[in-house]
Amino acid sequence: MNPMDTKSYALAHVRQDEQGRFVSHDLKDHLWGVGTLASEFASSFGSSDWAHLAGLWHDLGKYSKAFQQMIKLKSGFDPEAHLEGKPGRVDHSTAGALYAIEQLKMPGRILAYCIAGHHAGLPDWHTGETGGKALKARLTDKSHLDHALSQPIPQGILTRPKPTSPLLGGSNGFALWVRMLFSCLVDADFLDTEAFMDEGKAAQRATSPTLQELLQRFDTYMNETFSRVSPTPVNRIRSEVLSQCREKADEPPGIFSLTVPTGGGKTLASMAFALKHATKHGKRRVIYVIPYTSIIEQTANTFRNIFPDAVVEHHSNLGPDKETTVKNRLAAENWDAPIIVTTNVQFFESLFAARTSRCRKLHNIVNSIVVLDEAQLLPPEFLQPILSVINLLARHYGVTFVLSTATQPALNSREGFGWSFKGLEGVREIISDPDALYHEPERVVVEIPPDLHQTESWDEIAERVQRHESVLTIVNSRQDARELHRRMPEGTLHLSALMCGEHRSRVIENIKQRLDDGRAVRVVSTQLVEAGVDIDFPVVYRALAGLDSIAQAAGRCNREGKLERGKVVVFVPPNPVPPGHLRRAAETTVSLLHDPHQNPLQRKLYQSYFEQLYWKAPSLDKQGIEALLKEDGEGEDRLKVQFRTAAQRFQLIDESGYRSVIVRYGDSPALIGKLQKEGPERWLMRKLQRYTVSLPEYQFQKLINNGDIREVYPEIFAQTSDMLYHPDLGVLVNETNPDPSALIG
Numbered sequence: 001m002n003p004m005d006t007k008s009y010a011l012a013h014v015r016q017d018e019q020g021r022f023v024s025h026d027l028k029d030h031l032w033g034v035g036t037l038a039s040e041f042a043s044s045f046g047s048s049d050w051a052h053l054a055g056l057w058h059d060l061g062k063y064s065k066a067f068q069q070m071i072k073l074k075s076g077f078d079p080e081a082h083l084e085g086k087p088g089r090v091d092h093s094t095a096g097a098l099y100a101i102e103q104l105k106m107p108g109r110i111l112a113y114c115i116a117g118h119h120a121g122l123p124d125w126h127t128g129e130t131g132g133k134a135l136k137a138r139l140t141d142k143s144h145l146d147h148a149l150s151q152p153i154p155q156g157i158l159t160r161p162k163p164t165s166p167l168l169g170g171s172n173g174f175a176l177w178v179r180m181l182f183s184c185l186v187d188a189d190f191l192d193t194e195a196f197m198d199e200g201k202a203a204q205r206a207t208s209p210t211l212q213e214l215l216q217r218f219d220t221y222m223n224e225t226f227s228r229v230s231p232t233p234v235n236r237i238r239s240e241v242l243s244q245c246r247e248k249a250d251e252p253p254g255i256f257s258l259t260v261p262t263g264g265g266k267t268l269a270s271m272a273f274a275l276k277h278a279t280k281h282g283k284r285r286v287i288y289v290i291p292y293t294s295i296i297e298q299t300a301n302t303f304r305n306i307f308p309d310a311v312v313e314h315h316s317n318l319g320p321d322k323e324t325t326v327k328n329r330l331a332a333e334n335w336d337a338p339i340i341v342t343t344n345v346q347f348f349e350s351l352f353a354a355r356t357s358r359c360r361k362l363h364n365i366v367n368s369i370v371v372l373d374e375a376q377l378l379p380p381e382f383l384q385p386i387l388s389v390i391n392l393l394a395r396h397y398g399v400t401f402v403l404s405t406a407t408q409p410a411l412n413s414r415e416g417f418g419w420s421f422k423g424l425e426g427v428r429e430i431i432s433d434p435d436a437l438y439h440e441p442e443r444v445v446v447e448i449p450p451d452l453h454q455t456e457s458w459d460e461i462a463e464r465v466q467r468h469e470s471v472l473t474i475v476n477s478r479q480d481a482r483e484l485h486r487r488m489p490e491g492t493l494h495l496s497a498l499m500c501g502e503h504r505s506r507v508i509e510n511i512k513q514r515l516d517d518g519r520a521v522r523v524v525s526t527q528l529v530e531a532g533v534d535i536d537f538p539v540v541y542r543a544l545a546g547l548d549s550i551a552q553a554a555g556r557c558n559r560e561g562k563l564e565r566g567k568v569v570v571f572v573p574p575n576p577v578p579p580g581h582l583r584r585a586a587e588t589t590v591s592l593l594h595d596p597h598q599n600p601l602q603r604k605l606y607q608s609y610f611e612q613l614y615w616k617a618p619s620l621d622k623q624g625i626e627a628l629l630k631e632d633g634e635g636e637d638r639l640k641v642q643f644r645t646a647a648q649r650f651q652l653i654d655e656s657g658y659r660s661v662i663v664r665y666g667d668s669p670a671l672i673g674k675l676q677k678e679g680p681e682r683w684l685m686r687k688l689q690r691y692t693v694s695l696p697e698y699q700f701q702k703l704i705n706n707g708d709i710r711e712v713y714p715e716i717f718a719q720t721s722d723m724l725y726h727p728d729l730g731v732l733v734n735e736t737n738p739d740p741s742a743l744i745g
Helices: 027-045 048-056 065-074 094-104 106-114 145-151 170-197 200-201 211-228 232-249 266-281 293-306 326-330 342-350 382-396 434-438 458-466 478-483 501-517 547-554 581-592 601-616 625-629 643-649 670-680 684-688 696-707
Strands: 010-014 021-024 255-261 285-289 312-313 340-342 367-374 401-407 414-416 417-419 444-447 472-476 493-495 522-523 538-545 566-571 656-661 692-698 709-715 716-719
Touching: 010 027, 010 065, 021 027, 021 170, 048 094, 048 106, 048 170, 094 106, 094 145, 094 709, 106 170, 170 625, 211 232, 211 266, 211 293, 211 342, 232 266, 232 434, 255 266, 255 382, 255 601, 266 285, 266 293, 266 367, 266 401, 285 293, 285 342, 293 312, 293 340, 293 501, 293 547, 340 342, 382 401, 382 601, 382 625, 414 547, 458 478, 458 493, 458 538, 458 566, 472 547, 472 601, 478 522, 493 501, 493 692, 538 547, 547 566, 547 581, 547 601, 566 601, 581 601, 625 643, 656 670, 656 696, 670 684, 670 709, 670 716, 692 696, 696 709
Parallel strands: 255 401, 285 340, 285 367, 312 340, 367 401, 444 566, 472 522, 472 538, 493 522, 538 566, 656 716
Antiparallel strands: 010 021, 414 417, 656 692, 709 716
């Protein structure tokens, strides 16, 4: 129907077809479509009735005369006409929030959060530190609802039964439940809008294979793999770990730990558990969560080799996280795939997020299996809210967790010495006797200096390291990596986060090839090689660090057990360990290793190490996240939650002082050209992520002032000078008076 032909036809969206004719989206159809889809999504956690109302009422404000006049004025020429936040936009979300409260009284505030935030993000109840209008203030302006109700609205939308399904999680779980409802609403809104605005795009969403099919593929792959490997002690351990993971997968859902020495095949064994557990208990997907962006591609590629059509890789996006264009919002990931490979940052920050794009995926975490790889790297300063949300997801949303690591952290609840810690509930170990695995013939011997307070100079360290033809040296910061590398013989390879992901991947492949060919190779790296990078050196040097880091470094030494013993050497560098968590970890290690002949890889040490590390942390909830999200208000402030402030504070990596830059390496110049010509298409931004480097603000501004980088698209910056990026070292920066915390990685 042409929207210009009738006054009674309410529009949700308008587009033009290929012939330039107006095509309209009936607002009634949009509301029913979103309500139905949101209800379907929320059925996975028993809250369909709440989500259905959120969908039906989310765009009631579009019935207002002002909105209809605006969209008709812009019809066919602005596909963003339904978005808020720009001059001339009409607030169409407050009306539905007000109507929910009018109909449901106090419980209506639950829907009000979701409806009021379905474009701009979940709001704070009170005005918080993030800016933006708080929900309490928005609900005082009743005119938005009056304007909507003054127009004809189908009674089937306005008059609905009240929801009866229970709130999940009590006062501590209220915020997560609202966020889950919000996820159902915004994903349904995106998909229904997409189906109208871009019919071709909706049709492109391929049907994925089932988890049962993926399990069959996986079993075939693993049987073929193990039929070709030699029966070494290491491979016998891997086979035993795989067998126990398959056996334990039949147990009821919940929280599991997988404690296996480095090199014991945790990645594939945990996937074996996940796929079999999923088919046994009707789970919907497997989400594999990795601590570092720098290693996500290797794990994703491992799974793609087995499941080429079932893996979505999702980590931090290049450029601004904005939701102001239809193209960007519809391109946001919703994790509707059988296997997701993502990062700690993406996974946990999404669970505490307020932004629409971040929250969209949350309902697809429900009834899934989440493998937390290298679980010891969960940040202590956010540990309490992280463990609380894991408990809630396991108890109320059907999520099974697997905490996979060689150095299992001490995450059980404890009290004492004025210290209280609410840990994970009912964790079950997958391996029947982890100590037996750690008592297998030791692949490495670890040398500890007699005095862990006595430093060595870089010249002394370089002289010791270069005595070995093939050796990996791991240091604690980018600056340390360059200090040592410049003292090493020509041909020594360098790895740090000052190199873009594509560059690092090529260097790692080069290292692997040289090692496989039996050629000598020396490498100086930051700690980015310690988790998930499958390399095998005869000798590894490790700068003093946390006990878990030393164990991870040892996992890159004699990994396949081809030598009788590999050698790991711990040394004390001239520069102190960067402040904060890394320094506390190193200090805890020093306090535990009293005897230089002590084996730091003993499993029994890890419990004491993590207990001390958590006790030394300034706080296990340093930003007060749990207090912000706990529903404990009274009177007119009942159901109050500071969603936006909590999301702003919950940043596992404080990126406020960092800026991403696209460097000139490999194919990036051509991709930058496409960005400037075509804008930030999702496929293009995915490729460009491989060519980005994150720099501290002070370095970024210096490069801007020197003309070495420039803005190539709004808020997206790229290298202009060919002199900025070194083929071996990555971005060349002046480290005079650097901020130590900015040099990690």
